Amino acid sequence: MNGNAQSQEWLAFLEEIVAEGRLIQASFSSPRRKDDDTARKLTVRPIKLKSGLFYQFERYQSNKVFHENVAPDQLKEQLQSAMDRYKQVLFKTPDADVQVLANKKGALSLVARTTAAKREAVPQEHNRNKAYVLPDGEPVPFLIALGVMTAEGRVVKAKYDKFRQINRFLEMVSDVIPELPRDKQLTIIDFGCGKSYLTFALYHLLAIKEKLPVRIIGLDLKQDVIDACSRLAAKLQWDELSFSVGDISDYDGDSSVDMVVTLHACDTATDAALLKAIGWEASVILSVPCCQHELFRQLAQPALKPLLKHGILKERFSALVTDAVRANLLEIAGYRTQLLEFIDLEHTPKNILIRAVKAGKTDTGELMQEYKCFRDFLGVSPYMEKMLE
Structure with missing residues (x-):
């Protein structure tokens, strides 16, 4: 042939x-x-x-x-x-x-x-045979109370995306459990906890499954949301899980925190939470940013005009720049930092999770030079950098 x-x-x-x-x-x-x-x-x-x-x-x-x-x-x-x-x-x-x-x-x-x-x-x-941290078919009290599962442990069809999100989050937490201190009760703060699906999941993983001594505080601005979360925590008899109304920037309820979680805090509220975590020298930081407007208003590099003249492209680009700034500043502050896909892009464009683990003192001179070159090329002045100074 x-x-x-x-x-x-x-x-x-x-x-x-x-x-x-x-x-x-x-x-x-x-x-x-x-x-x-x-x-x-x-x-x-x-x-x-x-x-x-x-x-x-x-x-x-x-x-x-x-x-x-x-x-x-x-x-x-x-x-x-x-x-x-x-x-x-x-x-x-x-x-x-x-x-x-x-x-x-x-x-x-x-x-x-x-x-x-x-x-x-x-x-x-798409997720056949997925080995979830919280398996489908096994009743989990907090998921039943939140309407994610039936009393028999089956995931409610309309809540399957939320179920997957919770498990993805717990996978990322499981990876960094060895980085947490083991000689004391752990203090964890969830800034902007909202309805607290992931806050309850975090307590379930650490306190119930891993049996670690842990105290978790959820903070949010909405009184009705905090009241509902507090009632559920009391119903579950989770005494070391509490919720308070408050602003991230003003929070001063603890002098030492081991893990900081911030999920979908808007604009510079994410930076405020990261700054709090750095100040506490928290062992682990988990952050999923939300809307990011600060650098959108600042970006004006002439060489990037073919990109920046389109609003939708500028919005996406500024979000990536913002997360790159945060990741680099965390590294300069002494953290090993990863940017991970939180959930599939088909479900939400807000799908990047910043995971940072305290690494101790390192020589950050080269990192600082790289960051300054990046910042100066774009002509931006990030809020997080100014507050760190």
């Missing part, structure tokens, strides 16, 4: 499995070029999201995994593009496993077709 016939056979096969929705999985390997832009491995599988059928491209690159969801009408083009970057791919279909190889000249051919036991190309739920 000549090269052209081989290529036609490959394209016909690809056209067939895409048009008929017969792809179960495609596993690409052996990159043609050894460069930073090509993942060492690529896996494609159908998944079911709220908005319908998609194909998830899972790339393994530099010890990290990246995901991209592709619509069915873009699948063929994306698979062809991927095949240009790899020497081989194994396709799994309902009735066969098909291997495609590229020769030294790049021509593609089907080299093996193995008959498989009959199977269905059924898209998997």
Whole structure:
């Protein structure tokens, strides 16, 4: 079979499995070029999201995994593009496993077709078999009281996104439990706690599951919300969980705090919470910023005019700049800092969590120089930096 016939056979096969929705999985390997832009491995599988059928491209690159969801009408083009970057791919279909190889000249051919036991190309739920910290099916009193679970422990369908958010948050907390002091009762403050789903989850994890001596305070500006949370804490008989009305900047109820949590505090309220945490030398800081207006008003770098002249792009860019400023200032203040995806972007654009762990005194000269160069290029004067000074 000549090269052209081989290529036609490959394209016909690809056209067939895409048009008929017969792809179960495609596993690409052996990159043609050894460069930073090509993942060492690529896996494609159908998944079911709220908005319908998609194909998830899972790339393994530099010890990290990246995901991209592709619509069915873009699948063929994306698979062809991927095949240009790899020497081989194994396709799994309902009735066969098909291997495609590229020769030294790049021509593609089907080299093996193995008959498989009959199977269905059924898209998997996006979070199939997820090992949650709080499993679906096991009654959790505070989740039942908050309407997230039924009395039997089943997650209420309308609350599943909240259930996933709670578990994602607890995963991130679980990672840093070893960083917390063990020779005393822990003091934790949740600034801007709101309805306190995550505050109750935090107490459940640390006090109930991990059996750590802990005292948690939730702070919010809304009296009715605080009253409701206080009633629930009393109902659960969680004596070391309390709620108060107050402003982040004015809070002075504790001289020593081990963990500071701030979720969706608006604009510079997030900075105020981070500054409090730094002042206390808190061991752990967890922050999910919300609206970020401060630097939006300041950004005016002429070189970035093609970006900044569009309001929606400027808004997103200023949010990223704000979080970069916060992360770098935390590092300068002696914290190991990570920016993590809190929940899937499909649910909310406010999906970045800043996680910082106290690292002790380090030489921050180079970090400071990097930060100043970044700040001065953008021509901004961040609130958090001014307050640190």
